[in-house]
Amino acid sequence: MDYLYLFKQILKETKTNSMSLKKIQHDKDKLNQIVTDARRNQELRDQSYRGQALKLYPWICGRCTREFTHTNLTELTVHHKNHNHDDNPSDGSNWELLCLYCHDNEHSRYEETRFGNSQSNRTTTTIATHNPFADLKNLLVSKK
Numbered sequence: 133m134d135y136l137y138l139f140k141q142i143l144k145e146t147k148t149n150s151m152s153l154k155k156i157q158h159d160k161d162k163l164n165q166i167v168t169d170a171r172r173n174q175e176l177r178d179q180s181y182r183g184q185a186l187k188l189y190p191w192i193c194g195r196c197t198r199e200f201t202h203t204n205l206t207e208l209t210v211h212h213k214n215h216n217h218d219d220n221p222s223d224g225s226n227w228e229l230l231c232l233y234c235h236d237n238e239h240s241r242y243e244e245t246r247f248g249n250s251q252s253n254r255t256t257t258t259i260a261t262h263n264p265f266a267d268l269k270n271l272l273v274s275k276k
């Protein structure tokens with residue numbers, strides 16, 4: 133057995149490993165940087181179109197007409213009419229100010245029309261046709 137050769141091999145491997153580890157760490161840092169940048173850009177963009185929309189429109193929810201002031205302005209959100217958050221024309225034609233609740237509603241309605249399945253339709257029909265007094269009436273009739 134050539135111990136010197138073996139020793140050299142181990143040394144070489146250790147070196148390679150520590151080098152690739154460093155490279156992985158470097159790539160990870162780079163990836164983190166990219167993610168951080170993207171997130172910051174997204175935040176900046178969100179802030180800028182929200183700021184623009186708040187300047188353009190009165191602080192009123194477009195659905196329930198609730199009015200907003202500086203104290204509760206965080207509950208007023210910017211909705212994208214065509215549901216494309218990247219579509220931000222500076223004239224505000226794609227924006228609508230909605231309170232958190234109406235905004236939520238707007239999106240669930242949109243999801244329903246987009247992914248509308250028979251399940252949700254059936255649920256709606258059941259609720260619409262169900263008469264809570266029907267049973268009561270039967271109960272009263274049978275008691276007589």
Ligand SMILES: [Zn+2]
Pocket residue numbers: 193194195196197198230231232233234235
């Ligand atoms: Zn509202």
Ligand SMILES: [Zn+2]
Pocket residue numbers: 210211212235238239
């Ligand atoms: Zn929206």
